Amino acid sequence: MTDEPQRRRSGGRAGRQEARLHATIERLPFLTRTLAPFEVLGEEGLALIEHNADTILEEVGLEFRGDPEAVRLLGEAGAAVDGERVRFPRGMCRQIVQASAPRVFTQHARNPERAVRIGDPYTVFAPNYGSPFVRDLDRGRRYGTIEDFRNFVKLTYMSPHLHHSGGTICEPVDVPVNKRHLDMVYSHIRWSDKPFMGSVTHPDRARDSVELARIAFGADFVRDNTVMISLINANSPLVWDATMVGAARVYAEANQATLITPFILAGAMSPVTAAAVCAQTLAEALGGMTFVQLVRPGAPVVLGSFASSISMQSGAPTFGTPEPALVLYAMAALARRLGVPFRSGGNLCASKVADAQAAYESAATFGPTVLAGVNFVLHAAGWLEGGLAIGYEKFILDADQCGMAAVFSKGIDLSENGQALDAIRENGPGQHFLGSAHTLANFENAFYRSPVADNNSYEQWLEEGSLDAPQRANVIWKRMLAEYEAPPIDPAVDEALQDFIARRKASFPDSEV
């Protein structure tokens, strides 16, 4: 990361020792939280939401559309089937999920040191997902390309604060829809060594993702270990469609992880109230996770919740409002009670540019993400415009917030050094601490240092060109890309990956669906 050289610059021998210690800390590949999560509902409230989710599952049910095999499987397990509608006896889903879904699991990475633990008390940050557009200060807003995609893989690889390479960071619109998954998964494997996500836009593309993982990790390793996690969205309200169910089946059969995520803009895909969003989200997620556990008991599943509100005037999605924050906290508690990892949150906003609206809205989701104890955080960096665009500058600004979350999550150091009573004793009233022995000994790691915030005097800021935050972030991402060095890869593996991709691409015509 670009703040590293500065951080190492001074401090003598003690400083260098501290720096080495610090370097070790920064390589830790995910957050281990130490603080109890913030709660917005008590036992009674959470039990009520669970009861309502069961009522929805029992009385209304879910539709599994276009996948008779999924319906058959759920029926055999005890659900009441009526065409594509599946109604679940009270408690059935919870029982099936709790019987076999792991509370926490490891997703392996090409670099073993980058493996992440998904579940409590850990938090994993992954970048933005799914945007057709990209934005930067130089070129404005435009369709994403495979070059943009590679750039974001590289920036994520270089950021010490992002633990996971993500999936469809942006859509590479210059590659045919039915082939771009090959280039995306390859980019994650080749240009990063962090864990990554597979394709879900068609069961065949999920299968291709698994094949590429087998080449990269070895088929034996993939059979016994989770090396991919993939995003399975419900078609809310209360529908699972054939594409998502098909992709989930592929990954479950391969023992790979899925994020079972209702995507709810309250007022459109659910009632407008937080308690209803929670009950419906839980019902939809329980249905999806139950399917996965029936396909392969023990396949890792994560309970996902992507919930926001809409403008009641225009119907446009809104972000950073207080209601979705309440939903996030409640859903995190419900996932803990169920005993599965939780995915939600990120640095979400409706703003078109990386301005104060973008930051306020992002923080209004990201704060709850950290304090609720979300385990897997998609969209942790880059998101703009309700997800329609990823911003290069926004990415840098958001990653900085992820770094701060890591420090916050450690809580207050109560060691003798942390208490620093002797330092206060030695200084006495009216004496500043700038040169005290304790300050000098803790100089390197005292405070989080943002590479992008400007804390200089107004006069110095003027002299340096009055740059705002996006302008400073612009300099940083360009420097990072200029300094990027690819992680090593076995040339035979790389060749095998490229061969597979070339063969697959040649085997069917391009298509834009």
Next chain:
Amino acid sequence: MTDEPQRRRSGGRAGRQEARLHATIERLPFLTRTLAPFEVLGEEGLALIEHNADTILEEVGLEFRGDPEAVRLLGEAGAAVDGERVRFPRGMCRQIVQASAPRVFTQHARNPERAVRIGDPYTVFAPNYGSPFVRDLDRGRRYGTIEDFRNFVKLTYMSPHLHHSGGTICEPVDVPVNKRHLDMVYSHIRWSDKPFMGSVTHPDRARDSVELARIAFGADFVRDNTVMISLINANSPLVWDATMVGAARVYAEANQATLITPFILAGAMSPVTAAAVCAQTLAEALGGMTFVQLVRPGAPVVLGSFASSISMQSGAPTFGTPEPALVLYAMAALARRLGVPFRSGGNLCASKVADAQAAYESAATFGPTVLAGVNFVLHAAGWLEGGLAIGYEKFILDADQCGMAAVFSKGIDLSENGQALDAIRENGPGQHFLGSAHTLANFENAFYRSPVADNNSYEQWLEEGSLDAPQRANVIWKRMLAEYEAPPIDPAVDEALQDFIARRKASFPDSEV
């Protein structure tokens, strides 16, 4: 507030009923929180900090400089006096404070409906305090004037999300230092009807503030009720100076409230570690509150904590970093244990402009402010540049965040309407909720509506001029000032206030100290 007319525009009879209900809610003059605060330390950690504060008070002590009467008073109460140094036996301060300081008190306002409750479970938002500079998009950064001061009093008066008029919102640099307190207090009384703060820059100015309050409220009322709250800052580390002690004495004698606030930039005024900042803050605040309770047992005191970090490279204050957030949470818990109201937080930032840095940094303090359960929040709107400037646009953006905090603090509605089970039953899988009866019935109040965020499509945003958040805020504060109407005042009271001010101003020469 400028979003009101829009909010009232539609909805028919049910809509109008809802609107009336909503109007009532929006007039509530402070937040009543329903959620348990977030905690970063357990019982053991908090007890350790308290123990360390007592150790500091006992072994190192505090200096009360230039006020022998204060030293004498503390000595008579049991402290060990050595010149200006005062050492407190373990537990003495806590005992004195707990014996008489109220847990919660009412600060009255000129408009009785604007009275605020200060203490748990309430939160009161007041604007920025103390900035010599102001900034807006049209005129850039410049020294504040009494016109700016009046403008911010008016904007605060008009904002439904700020409950308190504050004090030195900006420094009116065009009025002599030794007379500007008269114009400031008059402005709060005349151009607003919300509660306000008194002057602390000299005991005489505190006395003038009390006199103005007596004219506005009646001397009898002021004797029996709190109508002012004033900011008493420690000269950290471990020093209370004569100006602050003198002002605190004036207010305590008049039964008016004080915010006893150590102002600590860790690394300069304290050791760099959070546990040390907490212990030192608690020690300093306990000493100050003890003095106030000895002057007048029962005079309302608020435990204040203003803590941030510094850049270890430049020494510049930094804001929005994770370490001060940890301090804020711990100090809130310590105040609760002591049993006094707590002041901290706000929308603090180091950024020079209302950009993404400003918003991210502000949110990193404001989030903890809300979740820690701060009772009195100074700097809730407008702060820029480490407090050196107040921004008109930043003020609008921050006040919007205060509005969201009010909604968040209500928690999740678990009523039948909140659960909305029937709405889910009636809709079924795959049916959107935009036109459902439940959505229509809850249309008016479903979600917080920001007057400044833009949630429109990219195309519409382009068409409307690609305005960023400060540009939209610029339109809003100008419209608010154009629409401002002064609250009524008894002409005799106004005349008496102006007479007093004229006589005082004529009675001593101008001075810039």
